[in-house]
Amino acid sequence: MDIQNIRNKINSTEYDFLRKNKNLGDRIILLTTGGSYAYGTHVETSDTDIRGVAAERKEELLGLSNFEQFEDRVTDTVIYGLRKTINLALAGNPNILEMLGTREDHLLILTEEGKCLRDHADLFLSKRVIQSFGNYATAQLRRLQNALARDSYPQAVKEQHMLNSIQGQMHHFKQKYQQFMNEDIHLYIDKSNKEDYEAEIFMDINLKHYPLRDFKSIYSEMSNVVKDYSQLNHRNKKKDALKLNKHAMHLIRLLITGSEILQGKGIHTYRAAERDYLLEIRSGNFNYEEIFAAVDKLEAEFKYAAQNTVLPDEPNHKAAEELLICIYEKML
Template identity: 65%
Template sequence: MDIQYIKDKLNSSDYDFLRTDPHLGSNILILTAAGSVAYGTNVGTSDIDIRGVTIERKQDIMGLSSFEQFEDRATDTVIYGLKKFISLCLNCNPNVLEILGTKPEHLFVITKEGKLLRDNVDLFLSKRVIHSFGNYATAQLRRLQNALARDSYPQAEKEKHILNSILGQMEHLKRTYKSFTGSEIHLYIDESDREDMDTEIFIDINLKHYPLRDFKNIYAEMSNIVKDYSKLNHRNSKKDELHLNKHAMHLIRLLITGTEVLEGKGINTFREKERELFLDIRNGKYKYSDIFEMVDEYEQRFKTAAENTPLPDEPDYKRVEELMIEIYSKVLL
């Protein structure tokens, strides 16, 4: 997709909100292409995805108002408030870190403050990448593998894939909600009394004085994984096949990008070297058995990078805070 075409679209009435919304306009620090254009995997039918960062207004920072992000679903545009953006970056969220690693020619707005964020992306990087990139990718790939092999895998084997996906999500849950251990929430597979199942996943819970809302959210996230498997197991159309190919392409991309981050090479959103490979996967050139072999290879590279990474255990909170103060001071004072 031609960049000039996207620039022309951004100047059209469809994107008037960029200029008229009180949280956007001159407050935008970064506005960049996202999705397939940013990755280099776009095709003729690809949509335009736009992501960005905006600085909150004075009343949002010092007054009674609040602002976290702006979203326009019709154009697939998401623009984060600076404080929320930095919070997500500190957790090494892949979707927001990618904003700091897009190609310069994919930037439609970049202020001095936005450049400061991009120039200091290393401050946000830590071993949290292992979980944010790796656990998400491997869990999703195992779900994909289960869906594709549903006709040949026995029910008990599918149940193992579901359990592995949930266990892979556990590290995220432990960081997000009040801490718990494997002894407090224990998942395992055992014989089932259900007529249509040989085995199934069971849970032992031993929680005391635990926040009900946190537990509700933990249960909901685990339940969503089970529901997603059910949806994948009912795929039966060419459209679903194309969707799974695209899904596999992006998950392998995530493993490759995460490996580079763990190796200390920073965030490189545009994947020029792998572009042809990704498009071949998307277009169905590879058998799924070949894709799973690739997955095993890239997972091993990711694990090796994780074991030898020079990244710190935690991000540099002090310097990130200093960066935030510098940006807010420049804009507000």
């Protein structure tokens, strides 16, 4: 499906919610492609993902109503409220930043306010993308690599891979959870008394007067890593091969996009230069040894970009707030 067909599709009755929902309609300031179409990695069977931003109504800004996002699962459409969009962008959320960097011919709706948002995308860029793009993608790829090699890796080595992934995730805890210090939770490998386990991950915790909800969230994030490893290690090879190839392709794409952002080249969601290569990965035309050899190179390039980036430690919150206020004033 080409872009013109997508334009025709969103004008059909299937997408009437875009025009009839009280939070959408003329409140939509940006509507664009998402997923594989936005990246240029779509195939004939790809879903048509639509992503957008809608400015909240007066009732949400001044009254008791609330609007954060609209989702229609039948059509794979997600439209975020403007305030949530700004907050997620400041956090370096890839889904939001990529929405601000789609190709111009992929813009299905773009108002003056939406253009203003896209034109100031650099306000949201900071070293936070090191975690949200690179560290996340690398951790996922190494987890995938571990699962694929599970037959040849000793159990203790698998456990070390899992620990590395959790520790990679812990780097952003200081930003996400107040009062958290890495030394408060010490993770390490030691001999296990469990049957079929040579070694396992243990932890020493030194927390006092710590918010229960923050600890619950930290535990949940670490638990999800363990759960993901378990799911990968019990997968059906034949059934999941295409899914794993697609997953690897998107993680590699994240590394490439993140490196460009750190190099100061802006956000380029559509991967024209790497499109054929990414589709080759998706199609299974590379074996996993070749894929992870490429990952080693891309990871090294990403680390170099992270070490030499001129991006600030934190995004420009004040300027982002002024942009948000400016857009609201125009629409009110």
